[in-house]
Amino acid sequence: MAHDRPLADRLTARRPLLLDAAMGTELDRRGVRTTLPLWSAIGLIDAPEVVRQIHMDNLAAGADIITTDTFRATGRVFLKAGRDPDEGVLLNAMAVAMARAAREQASRPDVLIAGSIAPLEDCYSPWLSPAPEMAFAEHAEQARALAAAGADFLMVETMPLIAEAEAALRAARETGLDATIGFVCAPPEPDQPVRLLSGEPLAEAVAQMARLEPAAIFVNCAAPAVITAALRELRGLTDRPIGGYANLGLVDDERGWEPDASVSGAAYSAAAADWLEAGASIIGGCCGTTPEHIRALRRLIDARAA
Secondary structure, three states: OOOOOHHHHHOOOOOOEEEOOOOHHHHHHOOOOOOOOOOOHHHHHHOHHHHHHHHHHHHHOOOOEEEOOOOOOOHHHHHHOOOOOOHHHHHHHHHHHHHHHHHHHOOOOOOEEEEEEOOOOOOOOHHHOOOHHHHHHHHHHHHHHHHHHOOOEEEEEEEOOHHHHHHHHHHHHOOOOEEEEEEOEOOOOOOOOOEEOOOOEHHHHHHHHHHHOOOOEEEEOOOHHHHHHHHHHHHOOOOOOEEEEEOOEEEEOOOEEEEOOOOOHHHHHHHHHHHHHOOEEEEEEOOOOOHHHHHHHHHHHHHHHO
8 A cells, every 4th residue: 555645745735735615615606506415526426626726716716725626515415415425436436536636737746635524424513423333434435436536635624523533534544645634623612622513522522632743733713713712722732734714604504504605705805824833834715605715815925025
């Protein structure tokens, strides 16, 4: 098994890396109705050209990493939607191919392709997570599909529970690729440690992941202020690269997310400046963010480098 480490190699540089913006909410913003349970995976089925264009727009905005449209592309989700669960493997391969094609079309061979692996049930409902053994088996299927299709690294993201995070990261690491882990944190209480949505301490989550040697540890899909607080604590918990990408808006039970379009790129980058001060090596955008926000983050990173 090959052990490719392009992300780890890039993280040795001093300049922070720039992740892309959201896919699911951006599909919806561009007229692709992203209803649950498939959500962003609908783009792979009904609007692959829109998915490709979103990748291209994030590359034009200056992203160093683009993420595959595979956040909801699992057999479990397709079964819930009344579709063949084997379709998940095929669409994971298609999503990687689309990201790679966008990278080639943009003449950006330096860009990394992150294979997205998300919670099997719901990011904000940790009590729905399956048993660790079942979670490992299902995450391993997706991880193998993403690795075989040519993802540069695997990005386990938006995990609200330690047990599933560990299962998913273990599955990702067994492919031989670099893998990152990302947690969803609750708004911190005054003078209290940061906790995952499950109530488990962020410190415990980081300690549990250490033996699996993630290439980076993220906090994501929370409001910018929550990301700032979590990153400040996270920097003291690990010597591994850390990063953050915030959401803008609120959960919507039908569409998945209701974006807050009032937050400009300049306002978002002002918040992200605090993430860099906290030691973040990778920053980007989660639900509700657009290529406009990534363009503003590109200016922030470049200005600091200059």
